[in-house]
Amino acid sequence: MSQSHAVADTVAELALTGDLTRPARLTVPDLLAWPQHEADVSFECTTSGMRHHRFTGPLLHDVLSAAGPVFDPARRKDRLRFLIAVSGADGHHALLSWAEIDPDFGRAPVLLAATIDDTLLDRGGPQLVLPQDRCGARHISGINAIRVDGGYASWA
Numbered sequence: 167m168s169q170s171h172a173v174a175d176t177v178a179e180l181a182l183t184g185d186l187t188r189p190a191r192l193t194v195p196d197l198l199a200w201p202q203h204e205a206d207v208s209f210e211c212t213t214s215g216m217r218h219h220r221f222t223g224p225l226l227h228d229v230l231s232a233a234g235p236v237f238d239p240a241r242r243k244d245r246l247r248f249l250i251a252v253s254g255a256d257g258h259h260a261l262l263s264w265a266e267i268d269p270d271f272g273r274a275p276v277l278l279a280a281t282i283d284d285t286l287l288d289r290g291g292p293q294l295v296l297p298q299d300r301c302g303a304r305h306i307s308g309i310n311a312i313r314v315d316g317g318y319a320s321w322a
């Protein structure tokens with residue numbers, strides 16, 4: 167096995183890409199630099215029933231804002247066309263709207279979790295946590311890519 171594979175096997179990296187002035191590659195230890203929030207969540211899975219976990223990590227909004235999405239922060243309407251595509255290493259993915267997590271709009275306290283049940287997620291990668299979701303399907307684990315896309319302005 168090459169050395170790059172050995173590194174990838176131990177500390178997962180997340181690529182922040184898209185319409186950002188500061189795209190980045192982040193590890194779970196990097197996520198500990200932001201203010202940490204915690205969430206005790208219960209969600210239902212259609213196959214395994216009710217699940218409970220305690221997560222900690224930064225707000226997704228804090229991490230993505232630091233990457234400099236290319237909207238004018240003073241113009242609230244400018245943000246409404248931005249999408250956030252979150253992908254797990256296994257191909258599971260979901261779309262959020264920027265407005266869903268924006269403090270001026272939906273204010274969903276979505277986390278990019280660095281720990282689950284007091285265990286650091288440095289090998290598998292961070293997990294999306296949506297405390298308001300009844301269903302577990304958007305709690306994407308092993309996130310390896312988040313793409314911010316504001317390309318929907320051409321409709322206007």
Ligand SMILES: Nc1nc2c(c(=O)[nH]1)N[C@H]1C(S)=C(S)[C@@H](COP(=O)(O)O)O[C@H]1N2
Nearest residue numbers: 210211217254256258302303305306307308
């Ligand atoms: N990467 C990835 N994350 C995923 C899934 C998946 O298939 N791949 N399944 C989701 C679904 S449907 C549920 S219910 C929860 C299950 O979380 P659990 O492992 O804590 O039960 O994970 C979610 N996160």
Ligand SMILES: [Mo]
Nearest residue numbers: 211212302303
């Ligand atoms: Mo599920």
